[in-house]
Amino acid sequence: MISTKVAERRINHDVGRTGRIYKMAPKGSSWACRCSGCRNFDQIRPNGYPIEFKLLLKSLGINPKKEAHLKYIVPAGEGEALYAGTYGFIGEMPEAKELPPVIAGQDVFEPLGGRVWVSIRPWREPPGVWYGKPTLRLEFLMVLPWLLDEEQLEVREMRCAG
Numbered sequence: 001m002i003s004t005k006v007a008e009r010r011i012n013h014d015v016g017r018t019g020r021i022y023k024m025a026p027k028g029s030s031w032a033c034r035c036s037g038c039r040n041f042d043q044i045r046p047n048g049y050p051i052e053f054k055l056l057l058k059s060l061g062i063n064p065k066k067e068a069h070l071k072y073i074v075p076a077g078e079g080e081a082l083y084a085g086t087y088g089f090i091g092e093m094p095e096a097k098e099l100p101p102v103i104a105g106q107d108v109f110e111p112l113g114g115r116v117w118v119s120i121r122p123w124r125e126p127p128g129v130w131y132g133k134p135t136l137r138l139e140f141l142m143v144l145p146w147l148l149d150e151e152q153l154e155v156r157e158m159r160c161a162g
């Protein structure tokens, strides 16, 4: 475990173990939904991510192609869209006991730069390959360009729930 600070939170994390688990993980959650928002995301991730976010994922040992959850939220402006998602990684938060209890989707996000906001929290019942392991969740909100040659949805589809 190495100690680092991300988005105002002190965390300990294990890059090697995280990398081994990502080898077993299925492809990213956007593949479970074929709405235009998710197909647009597929064209951007991972090379089109803002550099600040790419560096953060790399430092945590996260495979950027294998997000655990992904949601298209809304158009964010001319030719842009807002996304929310989650990546898992192995680690612990020594300060977690001092945090108020929250549930996924109600986190307080900190700006990372590059129009990305992140939140790190313990993942009490992580799914799939993370199950039973000391997992943290990296939640993100991110504005990305709209590359598809089709209109953006004004409201996301119900199935686009990661």
Ligand SMILES: [Zn+2]
Pocket: 033, 034, 035, 036, 037, 038, 039, 072, 157, 159, 160, 161
């Ligand atoms: Zn979708």
